[in-house]
Amino acid sequence: MPETLQGLAPVIGRNTRLVVLGSFPSVASLAAGEYYAHPRNQFWPLLSALWGIDLRALPYPQRLAEVKRRGLGIWDVYARCRRAGSLDSAIEDAEHNDLASLRRRAPGLQAIAHNGGESARAMALTRTLGVPVLRLPSSSPANASWSFERKLAAWRAAFVSCGLA
Numbered sequence: 412m413p414e415t416l417q418g419l420a421p422v423i424g425r426n427t428r429l430v431v432l433g434s435f436p437s438v439a440s441l442a443a444g445e446y447y448a449h450p451r452n453q454f455w456p457l458l459s460a461l462w463g464i465d466l467r468a469l470p471y472p473q474r475l476a477e478v479k480r481r482g483l484g485i486w487d488v489y490a491r492c493r494r495a496g497s498l499d500s501a502i503e504d505a506e507h508n509d510l511a512s513l514r515r516r517a518p519g520l521q522a523i524a525h526n527g528g529e530s531a532r533a534m535a536l537t538r539t540l541g542v543p544v545l546r547l548p549s550s551s552p553a554n555a556s557w558s559f560e561r562k563l564a565a566w567r568a569a570f571v572s573c574g575l576a
Contacts, residue, residue, distance in 0.1 A: 412503075413495045415504070417491050418489060418491060419445075424484070427520060428517070428520060428522070428575065429520075429575055430485070430523050431524050432530050434499050435488070437497035457566050461566065481575055486513075488510070492505035507536070514540055521574075522573050524545040527554065545569050547562075
């Protein structure tokens with residue numbers, strides 16, 4: 412059985428208006444200690460296209476500062492789990508993050524967006540927080556059925572709804 416893995420700390424500021432919730436960091440993200448570190452994950456390219464800034468060219472701490480400055484939060488549904496590899500389908504014995512704390516962490520929260528299907532499994536919980544809950548197409552390279560342009564349109568709609576694009 413795979414070892415228990417620990418996720419990453421939330422990137423949430425007092426002015427966060429939209430939180431994007433992934434499922435659990437990939438092997439590459441855990442190794443780097445950075446959200447969406449796999450080079451083929453489209454998270455950073457999507458944000459770059461939405462905001463007209465090349466976030467991948469920035470050092471990671473500057474990326475996070477830009478994310479927070481613009482009112483975006485990043486976190487995951489699961490705090491820890493067992494998983495061999497990076498596929499969501501391999502997640503076992505998952506423990507949720509304290510998602511109920513999102514309203515306290517981000518008093519101006521306007522919406523929560525689940526990044527992909529595994530994250531969206533927690534929608535019943537996030538809907539109890541009293542803000543709109545959206546399901547975004549996964550930014551993962553495993554979600555090859557959606558083109559970048561189609562993902563971008565869906566992400567743009569969510570970001571526009573909270574004044575982030």
